Amino acid sequence: MATFLKTTDISIDGARTLPGEYYTSPEVYAQEMERIFTQRWLCVGREDRIPSQGDWFAQEIGKESIIVLRDRDDVYRAYYNVCRHRGTRICEEHSGRFAGTIQCPYHAWTYGLDGRLIGAPSTRELEHFDKSDWPLHAVPVATWEGFLFINLADEPEPFDQAWAPLVGRFSRFNLPNLTVVRTIEYDVKSNWKLLFQNYSECYHCGPVHPALARLTPPTSGENDLTEGPFTGGYMVLNRGAESMTLSGQSCGVPVGDLADEDMNRVYYYAVFPNMLLSLHPDYVMFHTLWPQGTDRTLISCSWLFHPATLHDPDFDPDDGVQFWDMTNKQDWHICEQSQLGIASRAYTPGPYSKRESLSAQFDREVLRSLGHRVPK
Ligand code: FES
Ligand SMILES: [Fe+2]
Numbered sequence: 001m002a003t004f005l006k007t008t009d010i011s012i013d014g015a016r017t018l019p020g021e022y023y024t025s026p027e028v029y030a031q032e033m034e035r036i037f038t039q040r041w042l043c044v045g046r047e048d049r050i051p052s053q054g055d056w057f058a059q060e061i062g063k064e065s066i067i068v069l070r071d072r073d074d075v076y077r078a079y080y081n082v083c084r085h086r087g088t089r090i091c092e093e094h095s096g097r098f099a100g101t102i103q104c105p106y107h108a109w110t111y112g113l114d115g116r117l118i119g120a121p122s123t124r125e126l127e128h129f130d131k132s133d134w135p136l137h138a139v140p141v142a143t144w145e146g147f148l149f150i151n152l153a154d155e156p157e158p159f160d161q162a163w164a165p166l167v168g169r170f171s172r173f174n175l176p177n178l179t180v181v182r183t184i185e186y187d188v189k190s191n192w193k194l195l196f197q198n199y200s201e202c203y204h205c206g207p208v209h210p211a212l213a214r215l216t217p218p219t220s221g222e223n224d225l226t227e228g229p230f231t232g233g234y235m236v237l238n239r240g241a242e243s244m245t246l247s248g249q250s251c252g253v254p255v256g257d258l259a260d261e262d263m264n265r266v267y268y269y270a271v272f273p274n275m276l277l278s279l280h281p282d283y284v285m286f287h288t289l290w291p292q293g294t295d296r297t298l299i300s301c302s303w304l305f306h307p308a309t310l311h312d313p314d315f316d317p318d319d320g321v322q323f324w325d326m327t328n329k330q331d332w333h334i335c336e337q338s339q340l341g342i343a344s345r346a347y348t349p350g351p352y353s354k355r356e357s358l359s360a361q362f363d364r365e366v367l368r369s370l371g372h373r374v375p376k
Contacts, residue, residue: 174256232269
């Protein structure tokens with residue numbers, strides 16, 4: 001059991017928000033793409049996005065496109081969507097099923113699902129040409145609790161090492177066996193960091209989320225991960241509230257073998273740099289964030305339920321989905337307003353309150369990752 005720290009125990013005295021260029025400068029954005037999104041493990045969704053052999057999807061990360069697939073041995077593999085002949089992007093669609101091979105549409109070079117080049121028309125007469133020298137560029141894939149991750153680094157930190165603070169932490173939530181019931185994509189005119197900072201505090205919950213604040217008092221709960229790339233904690237459901245739903249009632253059977261205290265809590269974790277994980281007694285929600293520029297982020301939000309919920313007429317998953325769709329939109333709107341204000345010539349860094357200690361911690365993680373000076 002983790003030692004729970006009171007939010008107020010974390011020293012952030014004097015912490016200020018980041019200077020404006022962190023939200024507006026193409027140079028800073030380029031550094032973030034290179035030193036964060038090309039270096040860290042990124043969540044690309046659930047394993048059941050590709051449930052059958054040959055299934056694939058393409059994930060864009062900045063200018064890159066990565067093909068993630070399930071091969072004939074049920075092994076997950078990922079490749080740059082770049083033909084080894086003349087570099088053409090191979091897959092134009094966002095997802096599909098390969099019938100055994102991957103073929104470039106330009107000159108029909110053909111690759112196995114293991115990435116090997118197995119067909120290259122009219123290359124036999126080429127001297128010194130050996131197909132085995134020209135496999136697709138592979139990208140490492142990892143899985144954790146039913147989620148898929150990829151890493152674009154030349155020498156990625158081993159996933160198990162990077163994920164050590166989270167491994168085993170949520171076992172009781174039965175995450176690998178939950179089913180995606182709904183996914184909603186959002187296109188938000190805000191820098192990706194504002195969305196992370198916003199998720200990391202409930203100082204804004206009273207003014208921005210009146211319905212949420214009625215279910216879980218904004219000052220309830222404690223943080224239990226306060227250092228490093230993964231931060232978060234829990235909030236406590238009011239007496240009479242069973243979950244975060246429009247009705248306040250449960251919208252599913254418990255997702256796992258939960259302790260009594262879990263039945264009264266909602267856990268929120270910011271998983272640097274692109275995942276937000278929210279665990280409720282009866283469903284789990286996760287977001288993945290995909291920066292598109294200094295002032296735009298695509299967000300995918302999915303809701304996971306225990307399979308038994310789907311056949312139980314007593315429950316309506318939509319009660320939870322709609323609650324968070326409403327709450328998400330409140331968050332995205334206020335983050336868009338922040339982006340607009342921060343872009344003003346009048347903006348200067350402001351003081352974080354003690355209730356925003358995890359937002360300040362997130363900023364420090366960004367600065368550390370960029371190799372920029374981290375204020376004390
Ligand atoms: S560029 Fe792909 S086959 Fe020529
Ligand atoms: Fe919020």
